[in-house]
Amino acid sequence: xxxxxxxxxxxxxxxxxxxxxxxxxxxxxxxVTEVVAGEYxxxxxxxxxxxxxxxxxxxxxxxxxxxxxxxxxxxxxxVMYTGVLPDLFREGQGVVAHxxxxxxxxxxxxxxxxxxxxxxxxxxxxESLAMxxxxxxxxAASGEQLECDVE
Amino acid sequence: xxxxxxxxxxxxxFYALADKLIPWLSVxxxxxxxxxxxxxxxxxxxxxxxxxxxRIIYVHVPSAYLSMLxxxxxxxxxxxxxxxxxxxxHAVAASCAPLGASFTFLALATGSIWGRPMWGTWWxxxxxxxxxxxxxxxxxxxxxxxxxxxxxxxxADKASAVLALVGAVNVPIIHFSVEWWSSLHQGPTLIKEGGxxxxxxxLYPLLAMIFGFSLVFGGMLLRxxxxxxxxxxxxxxxxxxxxxxxxxx
Numbered sequence: 450x451x452x453x454x455x456x457x458x459x460x461x462x463x464x465x466x467x468x469x470x471x472x473x474x475x476x477x478x479x480x481v482t483e484v485v486a487g488e489y490x491x492x493x494x495x496x497x498x499x500x501x502x503x504x505x506x507x508x509x510x511x512x513x514x515x516x517x518x519x520x521x522x523x524x525x526x527x528v529m530y531t532g533v534l535p536d537l538f539r540e541g542q543g544v545v546a547h548x549x550x551x552x553x554x555x556x557x558x559x560x561x562x563x564x565x566x567x568x569x570x571x572x573x574x575x576e577s578l579a580m581x582x583x584x585x586x587x588x589a590a591s592g593e594q595l596e597c598d599v600e
Numbered sequence: 601x602x603x604x605x606x607x608x609x610x611x612x613x614f615y616a617l618a619d620k621l622i623p624w625l626s627v628x629x630x631x632x633x634x635x636x637x638x639x640x641x642x643x644x645x646x647x648x649x650x651x652x653x654x655r656i657i658y659v660h661v662p663s664a665y666l667s668m669l670x671x672x673x674x675x676x677x678x679x680x681x682x683x684x685x686x687x688x689x690h691a692v693a694a695s696c697a698p699l700g701a702s703f704t705f706l707a708l709a710t711g712s713i714w715g716r717p718m719w720g721t722w723w724x725x726x727x728x729x730x731x732x733x734x735x736x737x738x739x740x741x742x743x744x745x746x747x748x749x750x751x752x753x754x755x756a757d758k759a760s761a762v763l764a765l766v767g768a769v770n771v772p773i774i775h776f777s778v779e780w781w782s783s784l785h786q787g788p789t790l791i792k793e794g795g796x797x798x799x800x801x802x803l804y805p806l807l808a809m810i811f812g813f814s815l816v817f818g819g820m821l822l823r824x825x826x827x828x829x830x831x832x833x834x835x836x837x838x839x840x841x842x843x844x845x846x847x848x849x
Contacts, residue, residue, distance in 0.1 A: 459740070460766045468773075469737060496726075498782075508774070535720030537649060545784065556760060562720045567789040569798040575627075575648035 462580040478545045481521040485597060489550065497526070497556055498545040506540060510589075519544065519556070526599035537563035609686050611829045617842040618822040623791035629815030636809035644802045656714045658806060660762075662813035664707035667736060668771050670700030670817065674743070675768040678761030688825075690757035691832060693764060694732070694747060699817060701740035708733060719784055728777035729785035732770060739767040751833060 460501055478498030479489050489495055502525060507519035518525045528546050538544060538561065548558035609614050631666055640658035674696035681689035711730070712722045743760055752757035778787045790796045794805055815842035833839050 456761060457766050460742075460763065463735065466768055467731065533720075536651075536653065536717045537719070560720070562724070562784060563718065564784060565718060565786055567786045567792065567797050569647045569654060569802050570791065571645035571799050571801065572648040573645075575798060 451585075470530070479521055480595070481526055482524045484526055484550065485524040494547060494559070496545050496547050498543065501538070501540050501542050501544055502542045516541055519546065525552070526556055527560055528556045528561075530561050532559075532561075535563040536567050537561050578594075607727055609684075609688050610785055611688060611833050611836075612842075615826055616639075616840075617830055618826050621821050622745070622819050625815045626819035629812050629817075632812030632815065636805045636812055638658055639805035640802075640809065644805055645799060647802075650730055653714070653717060654802075656710055657802075658809045660707060660710040660714060663703045663710060663804060664733070664810045666817050667700055667704035669735070670696050670703060670776060671736060671739070671768065673821075674700060674769075675762060675764040677784045678757075678764040681757060682765075684760045687757075687832065688829070690761065691825050691828040692821070693718075693761060694757075695821055695828050697740050697743050699820055699824070701737060701744070702741060702819070704733065704737040708737065715824050717783075721784075724784050727784045728781045729774065729783050732774040732777050735770055736774060739763075739770060743767070753766070794815060 454563050456588040478496035481497060481499045482490060484497055489497075497519065497572075499521045502520050505516075507516045508514070515534065517528055517530075519528050528548075530546065543564040543566075545562045546556060546558035547560040548556055548563075549567035551557050576587060608617075625811075640655055644655070647785050674693045675694040677689045677696065680686055681693060692720060708730075715724075716722050739790050743763055746763055747756045747760045750759060777783060778785050790803075790806075798806070830839060
């Protein structure tokens with residue numbers, strides 16, 4: 450019975466710690482608007498999440514350096530990264546970058562992760578969908594819909 | 601009314617019944633998997649974003665589904681064993697663990713292989729779906745270790761059933777993790793409002809794989825339970841009689 454008691458205690462403790470850890474992690478990333486408003490950890494690395502702005506990707510010839518803008522449909526920040534990007538990295542795609550802000554207001558990333566949504570489609574279907582209604586994300590990603598008014 | 605339940609709980613009866621059931625699960629299961637593999641690899645269209653790489657879904661999703669289903673069967677069987685003192689239920693729970701652990705490992709491994717090119721990382725500790733699935737693997741390991749550590753079968757049954765029941769809290773956490781917390785892993789595709797968000801040409805092979813995996817798992821489980829029943833009942837009359845008969849025949 451002692452073993453059972455210990456097992457139950459162990460599992461309960463593990464579950465508790467896990468839930469606690471997830472709670473701290475609930476904001477898996479900071480939004481772009483929060484970064485612009487200065488609400489981010491200044492002294493350590495953090496994650497920022499958003500969409501890659503259309504037409505903002507600049508690659509330097511002969512190196513793995515890449516610069517792009519990330520938006521949350523309100524504000525935008527520039528991101529600098531050196532390395533191999535995931536397959537899903539593209540314009541309009543949701544990405545999560547890990548790194549810190551430099552003095553010039555550029556987010557220097559040491560890791561860029563791409564999120565994908567729960568939709569699986571054939572390419573032709575996706576194309577015809579995009580033709581029917583150029584969706585809100587693409588329009589908003591060009592940065593014209595909402596004002597980035599940060600107090 | 602409860603005679604079927606008591607009959608099912610009788611080891612000799614179950615042993616004979618499982619023998620008849622196994623081919624009825626395994627054969628359609630393997631046929632479904634054969635169709636699913638062919639249709640998934642050659643007929644289903646490529647994904648508009650992930651191209652052909654999305655096809656690992658046909659192993660990843662069924663494995664992940666079974667990793668949780670096997671745990672629920674293990675916990676419920678353990679509970680039935682505790683409440684009604686049904687030895688057969690404990691045999692089912694014991695047989696479930698290695699299978700569930702294998703599917704969990706498969707789900708984690710295929711997910712990792714999928715995540716590296718698409719997300720850009722093999723593993724992400726901050727992701728609740730990934731972490732809770734890893735905890736599921738450790739729960740299976742803990743369950744098997746606890747069973748292995750207690751020599752007395754009756755005591756091992758009780759202790760491990762309690763562990764399985766307490767650990768069952770993790771299963772809904774895995775399922776809802778992508779809705780409760782922001783995560784790298786995307787939300788549910790199949791079970792969502794407005795129906796599955798997947799091309800029908802991709803969906804049917806996936807459903808075939810899920811049902812195929814489930815049926816094959818059912819066949820494997822019954823086979824393992826049969827062996828477990830023989831081990832537990834090795835000193836009884838019916839096992840001896842059966843062994844003698846099979847030697848004569």
